[in-house]
Amino acid sequence: MSPLTTGLKGRAELGVALLLGAAGVLVFLDANGLVTPYSQSDPVGPKTVPYIVAGMLVVCAVLLAINVIRGGQGEAEGGEDVDLTHPADWKTILPLAGAFILNILLIDWAGWVISGTVLFWGSVLALGSRRYVRDGLISVALSLLTFYGFYLGLGIALPAGLLEGIL
Amino acid sequence: MDVWSSLMDGFATALTPMNFLYAVIGVLLGTAVGVLPGLGPAMTVALLLPVTYALEPTSAFIMFAGIYYGGMYGGSTTSILLNTPGESSSVVTAIEGNKMAKAGRAAQALATAAIGSFVAGTIGTALLAVFAPIVVEFAVSLGAPSYFAIMVLALLAVTAVLGNSRLRGFASLALGLAIGLVGMDSVTGQRRLTFGQPLLADGLDIVVVAVAIFAVGEALWVAAHLRRTPLHVIPVGRPWMGRKDWSRSWKPWLRGTAFGFPFGALPAGGAEIPTFLSYVTEKRLSKHPEEFGKGAIEGVAGPEAANNAAAAGTLTPMLALGLPTNATAAVMLAAFTSYGIQPGPQLFSSQGPLVWALIASLFIGNLLLLLINLPLAPLWAKLLQLPRPYLYAGILFFATLGAYSVNLQAFDLVLLLVLGALGFMMRRFGLPVLPLILGVILGPRIEGQLRKTLQLSAGDPVGLFSEPIAVVIYIIVGLILAWPLLFKLVRRNRPERKTLLPANSGAADYSD
Numbered sequence: 267m268s269p270l271t272t273g274l275k276g277r278a279e280l281g282v283a284l285l286l287g288a289a290g291v292l293v294f295l296d297a298n299g300l301v302t303p304y305s306q307s308d309p310v311g312p313k314t315v316p317y318i319v320a321g322m323l324v325v326c327a328v329l330l331a332i333n334v335i336r337g338g339q340g341e342a343e344g345g346e347d348v349d350l351t352h353p354a355d356w357k358t359i360l361p362l363a364g365a366f367i368l369n370i371l372l373i374d375w376a377g378w379v380i381s382g383t384v385l386f387w388g389s390v391l392a393l394g395s396r397r398y399v400r401d402g403l404i405s406v407a408l409s410l411l412t413f414y415g416f417y418l419g420l421g422i423a424l425p426a427g428l429l430e431g432i433l
Numbered sequence: 434m435d436v437w438s439s440l441m442d443g444f445a446t447a448l449t450p451m452n453f454l455y456a457v458i459g460v461l462l463g464t465a466v467g468v469l470p471g472l473g474p475a476m477t478v479a480l481l482l483p484v485t486y487a488l489e490p491t492s493a494f495i496m497f498a499g500i501y502y503g504g505m506y507g508g509s510t511t512s513i514l515l516n517t518p519g520e521s522s523s524v525v526t527a528i529e530g531n532k533m534a535k536a537g538r539a540a541q542a543l544a545t546a547a548i549g550s551f552v553a554g555t556i557g558t559a560l561l562a563v564f565a566p567i568v569v570e571f572a573v574s575l576g577a578p579s580y581f582a583i584m585v586l587a588l589l590a591v592t593a594v595l596g597n598s599r600l601r602g603f604a605s606l607a608l609g610l611a612i613g614l615v616g617m618d619s620v621t622g623q624r625r626l627t628f629g630q631p632l633l634a635d636g637l638d639i640v641v642v643a644v645a646i647f648a649v650g651e652a653l654w655v656a657a658h659l660r661r662t663p664l665h666v667i668p669v670g671r672p673w674m675g676r677k678d679w680s681r682s683w684k685p686w687l688r689g690t691a692f693g694f695p696f697g698a699l700p701a702g703g704a705e706i707p708t709f710l711s712y713v714t715e716k717r718l719s720k721h722p723e724e725f726g727k728g729a730i731e732g733v734a735g736p737e738a739a740n741n742a743a744a745a746g747t748l749t750p751m752l753a754l755g756l757p758t759n760a761t762a763a764v765m766l767a768a769f770t771s772y773g774i775q776p777g778p779q780l781f782s783s784q785g786p787l788v789w790a791l792i793a794s795l796f797i798g799n800l801l802l803l804l805i806n807l808p809l810a811p812l813w814a815k816l817l818q819l820p821r822p823y824l825y826a827g828i829l830f831f832a833t834l835g836a837y838s839v840n841l842q843a844f845d846l847v848l849l850l851v852l853g854a855l856g857f858m859m860r861r862f863g864l865p866v867l868p869l870i871l872g873v874i875l876g877p878r879i880e881g882q883l884r885k886t887l888q889l890s891a892g893d894p895v896g897l898f899s900e901p902i903a904v905v906i907y908i909i910v911g912l913i914l915a916w917p918l919l920f921k922l923v924r925r926n927r928p929e930r931k932t933l934l935p936a937n938s939g940a941a942d943y944s945d
Contacts, residue, residue: 293614307888309891314883315614319607322603323608341863345471347470370846385833386826386827386829389830390823390826393822393825422841
C-alpha cells in the first residue's frame, strides 16, 4: 500500500472519532434540555444516564483519535465472501443504496409489490447479475409471494398501493 | 425430582405436532442461514420476530431454539468446506477441518463435527436444565443493587474480553447505550433524543436496530468487497466415520464440552476462548501431534463440541438472570420483552411451562440436527454455491420486509438505512457489533435497576454497595478493567515468564 493511501485510511478512521464525539455532544445537549423537578421517588432522574453515556462517548472519541494518530488501526471484518484486497467498491454500493431508497419512496404510494420488485431487481443488478429477464421475473415472483404470504398466512396487510383492487 | 417432572411436561408441550413442526422448521432454517454466508442466527431470529407475533410464544421460542442450535451446526459446515469461517467461534474448526476436507476426509470431518455437536449440545442442555434452577434460587434473593452490578459486569466483560481492541469495543457499547436512550423515559415520560419527532417517541424498535446492524450493514459491507472469483467448495458425500475416527473423537468431544459449558455460562461468555483452549489441549494430548496442522480429527471434534456446549451454557444466564452474552441470546431476550414476558429470575416461576418447553425443544432440536443433517450435508454444500447477487439482494429484500412489517411505516426503513450505514462503518473500522446490540437491549434495563437502587437509598450512592454480592462484583469489574495494566506490571517484573510456555505450544499471545 502506498504511503498516500495509508495516510488517507488513517484520516478516515478519525471520522469515527468525530462521529463518536458528535454523538456524545448531542446526547449531552439533549439531556441538558430536559426539565425535571427533583423527585423523592426518582432521585436519579432521566438525565443521569444520558450524562454518563455522553461522557463515555466523548472519552472513547478522544482515546480513539489518539490511538489513530499514534498509528492504531481497526481491523476490517473478514468473511466468506469478503475480499479485503480491493478497496471499497462504490460502484456497487451506491446503486444498491439507490435501490433501497427508491423502495422507501415508493412503498407507501406504489405498494409493496412494485417497490419490492424494484428493490430486489435493482439490488441484483447492482451486485453484478446480468440476466435481466430472469432476475425481473424472480423479483416479481418474490414480491407477489411475500405479499400474499403475509396477508394470508400472517394477517399482515402490506400496502397494495397502485395495484389496489387488482391484488 | 422437580426438575425432572417439569422437563417431562416441557417435552409434552414441545412434542405436540404443531410445536414439533416448528422445531423442524427452526432446525432447517437455522442450518441454512448458518451455512449461507452473510446470514446468522441472531439476524434470522430478529427477522422472524414480526412474523412470529401471530404465533403462541411457546411455538415461537421452540422455533428460535432450533435456529440457535442449527445456526451453530451450519457454521461448522461452512468452515470445513470453505476455508473462510463465517463466525469467530468456528475459526478454530476451520484450521483442521478444512485441511481434512482438502485431504479427502470431508465426510469424516463433517461427521465428527455433527456427532460432537450432538454430544456436547445434549450434555450442555442437561447441565442447563440442572443449573439454571439453582442459579434462579440464588438469584431471587438478590435486590436491585446486585442486579445493577451483574448487568454492568456482563456489559463490561463482553466488551473488554472479546474482540481485538477494547477501546473500539467500548466505543461500540457507548453507541448502543445511546441508541437505547432514544424514546420516552419510562419513569418520568420525558422524551429523550427524539428531536421532536413523534415517530421516535416509542424508542427504536429492536427488530429495526438488529436487522439494520446485522443484515443491512453486512450486505452493504460484503457488497463493497464482494469476492469476484468464485470460492472453491470442496465436494462432499454423506458424512460417516470409521472405527478409528470414533476412538479418536469421543474423548475430545467430552473434553470440549467441559471447556465450553462453563465459559458459555459466564457473563463474559463467548465461544472463542473455549474452542481455542480445546484445540490447544487436544494438540497436547494427541497421540498423533504430527497430524495437527495437516488435518487432525481431534482438532475438529474438540473445538466443535466446545462451541456447542458454550452455546448451551450461554442460555443459563439468559434464562436464569435475563442476561444475554451473545447476539442470538440478546435478540431472544428482546423477543421475550416483545411478547410481554419479563425476563429475569422470575421467568422460571411466571413462565415455567414456556421455559421448560424451550429447554425440552433444545434436546429435540439437537437430535433433529443429527438425524436430518447427516443425510442432508451434500445439499447444504450445494447451498454454498447460491449466486451471490441473489443471496445479498435477498438479504436486503427480507430485511426491508421484516423491518417494515413491524409498524408498517416507511420511516422505519429510513432508520434501517441509517443504522445499516452505521453497521457498514463499524465493520470497516473494526468496531465489534455485539457490544452495541447488548447496549441497546440491556441499556434501558440497567437504567431501570440503577434508578430502583437509588430510590431505595433516597439518592445516596452508597446504596449501590448495599448488598455483599454487589460489592464482590464491583471488585471483579475493577479487576477486568485493570487487567491490561496489571498484566503489563506482571510482565515487567517477570520478563522470563514467556519462556515458561513451550515454544511449540501453539498458544496465542493474548497480550497487546
